[in-house]
Amino acid sequence: MKILLLEDEYSLRISIVEFLMKKTIMISLLVSTSLFAADYSSVIEKPNASELIQKDLLPPAKVFTMPSNCVTNDKDSIARGAFIFHNLNGGKVKGKLPKGLAKKNANGKSKQYGNCVACHNIEGAVGAGNIGPDLTGYKAIFVDSGVRDNQFVYQKIADPRVENANTHMTVNLTTKLFNEQEICDMTSYIVSER
Amino acid sequence: MKTGIKIALSITLLSSLSFAGEQFAMSDSDRAMYTDMLENNPADLMISNGEELLEEYCGGDAGVAAFFNISEDDLPAYIAGFPRYLKEFKQVVTVSQALQGLMSKNTHKPFKLKSSDMFDMSAYVKTLANGEKSNIDVNADKYIKEAFVLGEKTYMTARGGRGLSCNSCHSADIVGAVLRTQPLPDLTSKGVAVAATWPAYRMTKSSLRTLPRRFQGCMKNALLKVIPLGSPEMVALEVYLTHEAKGTEVAIPGLKR
Numbered sequence: 001m002k003i004l005l006l007e008d009e010y011s012l013r014i015s016i017v018e019f020l021m022k023k024t025i026m027i028s029l030l031v032s033t034s035l036f037a038a039d040y041s042s043v044i045e046k047p048n049a050s051e052l053i054q055k056d057l058l059p060p061a062k063v064f065t066m067p068s069n070c071v072t073n074d075k076d077s078i079a080r081g082a083f084i085f086h087n088l089n090g091g092k093v094k095g096k097l098p099k100g101l102a103k104k105n106a107n108g109k110s111k112q113y114g115n116c117v118a119c120h121n122i123e124g125a126v127g128a129g130n131i132g133p134d135l136t137g138y139k140a141i142f143v144d145s146g147v148r149d150n151q152f153v154y155q156k157i158a159d160p161r162v163e164n165a166n167t168h169m170t171v172n173l174t175t176k177l178f179n180e181q182e183i184c185d186m187t188s189y190i191v192s193e194r
Numbered sequence: 195m196k197t198g199i200k201i202a203l204s205i206t207l208l209s210s211l212s213f214a215g216e217q218f219a220m221s222d223s224d225r226a227m228y229t230d231m232l233e234n235n236p237a238d239l240m241i242s243n244g245e246e247l248l249e250e251y252c253g254g255d256a257g258v259a260a261f262f263n264i265s266e267d268d269l270p271a272y273i274a275g276f277p278r279y280l281k282e283f284k285q286v287v288t289v290s291q292a293l294q295g296l297m298s299k300n301t302h303k304p305f306k307l308k309s310s311d312m313f314d315m316s317a318y319v320k321t322l323a324n325g326e327k328s329n330i331d332v333n334a335d336k337y338i339k340e341a342f343v344l345g346e347k348t349y350m351t352a353r354g355g356r357g358l359s360c361n362s363c364h365s366a367d368i369v370g371a372v373l374r375t376q377p378l379p380d381l382t383s384k385g386v387a388v389a390a391t392w393p394a395y396r397m398t399k400s401s402l403r404t405l406p407r408r409f410q411g412c413m414k415n416a417l418l419k420v421i422p423l424g425s426p427e428m429v430a431l432e433v434y435l436t437h438e439a440k441g442t443e444v445a446i447p448g449l450k451r
Contacts, residue, residue, distance in 0.1 A: 038282040040295030045307045046285070049425030056353040056419040112355060112417065118374035129372045131363075168368060171357030177417075 345434025
């Protein structure tokens with residue numbers, strides 16, 4: 001009995017040892033495959049963009065009330081409005097600018113203008129686009145007829161989404177690309193006698 | 195190339211000449227040059243450079259096929275199905291990213307995604323799919339499904355100084371309208387081949403450009419913060435627009451304004 005038991009115990013031990021050895025071989029095999037299996041996830045370029053996008057998002061649509069004395073016959077204001085309408089940015093501009101307008105921002109970067117002409121035709125436009133309505137003769141056709149007023153034009157330029165949530169037009173004041181005065185300059189230009 | 199830079203044409207533009215009228219009429223000599231470029235695309239030079247680079251760093255076509263574990267015969271259709279999820283990369287990858295993996299496997303330092311060498315080499319690999327139908331499968335697995343959704347979201351997100359999204363200028367209702375003398379190309383109607391025609395030679399840049407590089411151009415022009423090549427959103431945009439080109443014939447290099 002005792003001998004038998006010993007024998008059993010012996011063979012049991014052997015099989016445990018065998019089992020453990022197999023297991024370590026299996027484990028080391030597993031380890032080595034996961035170490036040497038192809039993994040290219042760290043060698044490719046995959047920079048983060050979501051933070052960039054997050055900071056760049058457009059705030060919700062905003063209602064603006066035109067400041068008093070906004071729309072004016074002042075020549076300089078209309079000249080600035082016209083200039084912003086017809087130009088893309090300060091880097092592309094040669095020659096003199098209207099009084100009160102700069103080529104560069106305070107940070108030294110070239111100032112962005114409206115490039116409205118990319119989408120709108122208007123008197124004297126060169127290379128105008130047709131994504132937005134033609135603004136030629138705007139005062140007579142839209143303002144004097146009572147279809148539009150200055151506040152409408154101001155709001156449309158400041159944030160066109162208020163009137164049309166799916167607009168293709170640029171947002172100009174909510175984005176802080178322009179300040180109130182510049183929106184007034186553009187409004188004055190559009191509703192002026194040209 | 196000087197005059198080539200000046201001529202305002204692209205395939206989009208050519209096809210829109212009929213309705214866009216006088217404004218875009220081109221002189222006979224410009225038309226002749228454009229036709230000539232269509233036959234002799236300057237990008238062919240860059241693409242043969244890409245072929246040499248692939249030979250040197252990736253073991254040529256055979257090296258690429260082996261890397262993807264497929265036969266060389268299957269390579270064209272396989273390339274026509276990028277971007278795709280590859281488990282060895284743990285993500286959806288573009289051809290360029292896959293080539294970065296292969297370069298590193300071959301113990302070379304991968305070309306940067308924005309390097310002209312990578313443009314040339316990935317463009318060459320994409321030409322292998324010429325004649326195939328673009329066959330991306332955005333339902334193949336959950337990763338590519340997610341990429342498609344992210345791509346659409348990125349495409350629709352208004353941002354930047356002017357509050358524009360890709361869709362502001364490329365939505366179906368304004369296709370063909372003119373933005374500062376440029377007719378707006380249709381990118382998202384079913385069967386629009388745009389994504390299957392990039393990489394392309396851009397005459398205004400006198401260089402070979404990839405689709406994601408083109409996206410960056412639009413972002414820069416429209417004042418959207420330019421997002422980096424290889425970022426999940428950039429790959430996703432490529433997935434989104436490539437899906438629109440599904441079923442159209444791959445024809446690379448394209449020739450663009």
